[in-house]
Amino acid sequence: MREAERDYYRKKVPKILDELSKKEYEACFFETAEEAGQFILDQIKAGELVGTGGSVTLREDLGLVEALRNKGNTVFDHWEDEENYEKRIELKRKHREVDVFLSSANAITEEGIIVNLDGGGNRVASTCSGPKRVILVAGLNKLVKTTDDAISRTRNKAAPINAVRKSLKTPCAETGVCIDCDSPSRICAALLILLKKPWDIDAFTVILVNEDLGY
Ligand code: SF4
Incomplete structure (x- = not known):
C-alpha cells in the first residue's frame, strides 16, 4: 500500500471505529501487522485455548499460530493437515469450545458491517456463538462501502483467489467471477453478515490494520 493510500485510510478510520463501537465491538487500529500481532498476543492469557479460522492474514501476515504456541497456548489449527478430513473436522469442532477464536474478514463496510463467506462454516459459526471471545483482524484492503459491495467482494475476489490458492477447479478460479456454480x-x-456483536460472544475485538493483509 502506498503512503498516500495509507494516509487516506487514516482519515477514514476514526468514523469506522466509531461505527464498530456503536455495534458493541471493541475496535482498534494499528499501522502495521507487527503492531497488531503483538497486541493480539498481549490479549491472550497463558493457558487459554485458541482457535484459528481459515485465514492467510492470521497465519502468513501475522504469524500468530506459531507465536501463540511459542507462548505456550494450545492452538487448534485445521490448516495443519489439509488432506486429513477427519482431523480437520475434529479441529474445526473444537473451535466452538475455545476461550479465544481468531478470525479475519472477507470484507468490512464503512458502516462496520462484517462479512465472511465459508465453505465448511466453522469460521462463520465460531464468530457467532461458541467461543467466549473473538478477535478479528483485517487489513484495510478489505474495506468496502456497502453490504452489497462486501458480498460481492467475498464472491468475486476472496473466494476466487482462495480457489486459486487451493488449486481448485471452480469457475471463479478460471475467470475471477462467481457464477453461483454447482462445482464439486x-x-x-x-x-455471514454480522450486523453487530452477537450476544453469545462475551467480548469481540475488531482490529483494523493500515496494510494490505490477506485477500
Ligand atoms: S464460482 Fe462457485 S466456488 Fe466460486 S465463488 Fe461462485 S459459487 Fe463459490
Whole structure:
C-alpha cells in the first residue's frame, strides 16, 4: 500500500471505529501487522485455548499460530493437515469450545458491517456463538462501502483467489467471477453478515490494520 493510500485510510478510520463501537465491538487500529500481532498476543492469557479460522492474514501476515504456541497456548489449527478430513473436522469442532477464536474478514463496510463467506462454516459459526471471545483482524484492503459491495467482494475476489490458492477447479478460479456454480469443488456455502456483536460472544475485538493483509 502506498503512503498516500495509507494516509487516506487514516482519515477514514476514526468514523469506522466509531461505527464498530456503536455495534458493541471493541475496535482498534494499528499501522502495521507487527503492531497488531503483538497486541493480539498481549490479549491472550497463558493457558487459554485458541482457535484459528481459515485465514492467510492470521497465519502468513501475522504469524500468530506459531507465536501463540511459542507462548505456550494450545492452538487448534485445521490448516495443519489439509488432506486429513477427519482431523480437520475434529479441529474445526473444537473451535466452538475455545476461550479465544481468531478470525479475519472477507470484507468490512464503512458502516462496520462484517462479512465472511465459508465453505465448511466453522469460521462463520465460531464468530457467532461458541467461543467466549473473538478477535478479528483485517487489513484495510478489505474495506468496502456497502453490504452489497462486501458480498460481492467475498464472491468475486476472496473466494476466487482462495480457489486459486487451493488449486481448485471452480469457475471463479478460471475467470475471477462467481457464477453461483454447482462445482464439486465449490469453495463457498455459508455467508455471514454480522450486523453487530452477537450476544453469545462475551467480548469481540475488531482490529483494523493500515496494510494490505490477506485477500
Ligand atoms: S459459487 Fe462457485 S464460482 Fe461462485 S465463488 Fe463459490 S466456488 Fe466460486
